[in-house]
Amino acid sequence: MVKRGRWAQHPELLLAHSRNGVARAADLESLEMPSKTIYQRCLPGGPWQRLLPGIVLLHDQKPSSSELVTAALLYAGAKAMLTGIEACRLHGLRPSALPDDPGLHLLLPHDRKVRSVGFVTTERTVRLPPPTARDGVQLAPLVRAATDAVRRFTDPHASEELLIEAIQQGRCHPKSLLWELNHGTQRGTAVPRRLLTGWVDIRSMAESRAKVLSRRLETPPSHWNAELFDVSGKYLGRPDAWWDDVGLVWEIDSFDFHFRRTGYQRTVDRNTRYATSGIVVVQTLPSQLLNDPAAVVADLESAWRIAASRPRPPVRLAVAA
Secondary structure, eight states: OOOOOHHHHOTHHHHHTSBTTEEEHHHHHTTTOOHHHHHHTTSTTSSOEEEETTEEESSSSOOOHHHHHHHHHHHHOTTOEEEHHHHHHHTTOOGGGSOOOOOEEEEEETTOOOOOBTTEEEEEESOOOOOEEETTEEEOOHHHHHHHHHHTOOOHHHHHHHHHHHHHTTOOOHHHHHHHHHHSOOTTOHHHHHHHHHHTSHHHHHHHHHHHHHTTSSSOOSEESEEEEETTOOEEEOOSEEETTTTEEEEOOSGGGOOSHHHHHHHHHHHHHHHHTTOEEEEOOHHHHHHOHHHHHHHHHHHHHHHHTSOOOSEEEEEOO
């Protein structure tokens, strides 16, 4: 007669010794389940699967993202926390602002040695931040998670999109993100540091989001921050974006950025100068760039068609240095 452990008489103990259906092999062995039995169940065609060394999933279906996160944290052990792209996602940043990445990035105390393997990248650090718990998952604070992510990007546009999202949606201040980049490893920080240095003025960040959004347009702007003059040489304005072929202006600096009446009055005066010179103007609130980008794109496409349907106004352009 084969002697079997407690798990055989009480299979519910297997789930009780797992987290989210993910278990350490050592915990299953504490139920008197032999190591050989555990890994036999993880062979092709078996009821379980091995996700990482010493970590098994108690079903044979495709693992969910939450099961993979649980497996990674169980593998890395105490005081490990999730950072990078997946942490940004769990902090609530929109998936559309985050590049696809099947891997998970974990931070560990510097005295812990756990090797990277499979879909898990481990990083030992002497600057381990206090974690934030979300749905039972230990996350690096968003400022750290975002900067850890962009350090590994090779696409400047991906860095720009994620950082803008962290600032506008995640309420991270550009100065906090810049401080984090400056106090960690400098590898991969040149592009994000340049972006954030310009965004310490929050106005510049809204313009950067507008530039990202403009890539969706069939006809993007021909110039950014170019000075406009009428035929007599009168200064008209310095619009955020300008379509020189049709005489279309796009301005983002509306009342969101004006905390005094004088600022609002300057905006009204400038738009009046545009109108009297025959320029078509699209005015966009910075909040619209975040909350309804599709509507902004539709407005710009419609305005371009209107501007293209009439003669170009007699204005001249001087590109800012």
